[in-house]
Amino acid sequence: MPVIEFGLMGVKPNHAVTDPTTTEGQILHQAWESVSTTPNGPRWVYGGVEVDNPERLWGFFEFESVKQHEDFAKT
Numbered sequence: 001m002p003v004i005e006f007g008l009m010g011v012k013p014n015h016a017v018t019d020p021t022t023t024e025g026q027i028l029h030q031a032w033e034s035v036s037t038t039p040n041g042p043r044w045v046y047g048g049v050e051v052d053n054p055e056r057l058w059g060f061f062e063f064e065s066v067k068q069h070e071d072f073a074k075t
Helices: 023-037 066-074
Strands: 003-010 044-049 056-063
Touching: 003 066, 023 044, 056 066
Parallel strands: none
Antiparallel strands: 003 056, 044 056
16 A cells, blocks of 8 residues: 655755755755665655745655555665
């Protein structure tokens, strides 16, 4: 049974984490890339900031099962 995890992270003011031309944007892109290509990683990853509050970054991750999620968390 698929499991979807979602999380909310804070972003420092004036940090454009969704802009890949900035240092912080490159770091976030590399993090999403790493998570989504790890062998035990989620099937898909989606993230973005809130329109009304760009200091809130949401991440959504789909795993095939609770066991896969637990195994991924251990790595």
